Amino acid sequence: SAVISQKPSRDICQRGTSLTIQCQVDSQVTMMFWYRQQPGQSLTLIATANQGSEATYESGFVIDKFPISRPNLTFSTLTVSNLSPEDSSIYLCSVELAGGPTDTQYFGPGTRLTVL
Amino acid sequence: AQSVSQHNHHVILSEAASLELGCNYSYGGTVNLFWYVQYPGQHLQLLLKYFSGDPLVKGIKGFEAEFIKSKFSFNLRKPSVQWSDTAEYFCAVNAGGFQKLVFGTGTRLLVSP
Numbered sequence: 001s002a003v004i005s006q007k008p009s010r011d012i013c014q015r016g017t018s019l020t021i022q023c024q025v026d027s028q029v030t031m032m033f034w035y036r037q038q039p040g041q042s043l044t045l046i047a048t049a050n051q052g053s054e055a056t057y058e059s060g061f062v063i064d065k066f067p068i069s070r071p072n073l074t075f076s077t078l079t080v081s082n083l084s085p086e087d088s089s090i091y092l093c094s095v096e097l098a099g100g101p102t103d104t105q106y107f108g109p110g111t112r113l114t115v116l
Numbered sequence: 117a118q119s120v121s122q123h124n125h126h127v128i129l130s131e132a133a134s135l136e137l138g139c140n141y142s143y144g145g146t147v148n149l150f151w152y153v154q155y156p157g158q159h160l161q162l163l164l165k166y167f168s169g170d171p172l173v174k175g176i177k178g179f180e181a182e183f184i185k186s187k188f189s190f191n192l193r194k195p196s197v198q199w200s201d202t203a204e205y206f207c208a209v210n211a212g213g214f215q216k217l218v219f220g221t222g223t224r225l226l227v228s229p
Contacts, residue, residue, distance in 0.1 A: 044219075
């Protein structure tokens, strides 16, 4: 597995502002992912971030709202822009590690965002 | 589109009871199947995974899951639960060679001592 850290662990933000979440992993990985877990709901993939290329966004998520950077093989950031109360969620990054015949995703501790 | 259904949203058991959590997915091709667990205050952890071979997969902490292809199911089981198994359990699938994980809605398990 991998050790994945996220900063901040939680934040309270005012509507209209932005929050940038950092994800750091202790080994080099090709695939990193950003998920959202809204209150009482399951995890939904926002985008896939590969180093050296533009992030690939899932349906319903756009780059202007969720810009992602992936400057190297151990780090990524997700920005949630122009915040509204509906953005209150837990945001998680995950990394994919090749282990045996199949790749497996391992998750960071999450960032709990509350928008007032 | 792929989807994953977990029919039990909340389960309450006494210690030593047996556990079975249902998971069904909708995809006709080759799938990789996962169960993740999130203990209170902790991050999501991999419990077990199936990719091929023996359809009965054993994971950590005495959990196992059985892949039944004809039923599109991957149910999680444990013969005797402990208070420390109190957590939320998520079933997830990726399919068709894509890395995207599709998650079920989760099952909150409460084990009373």
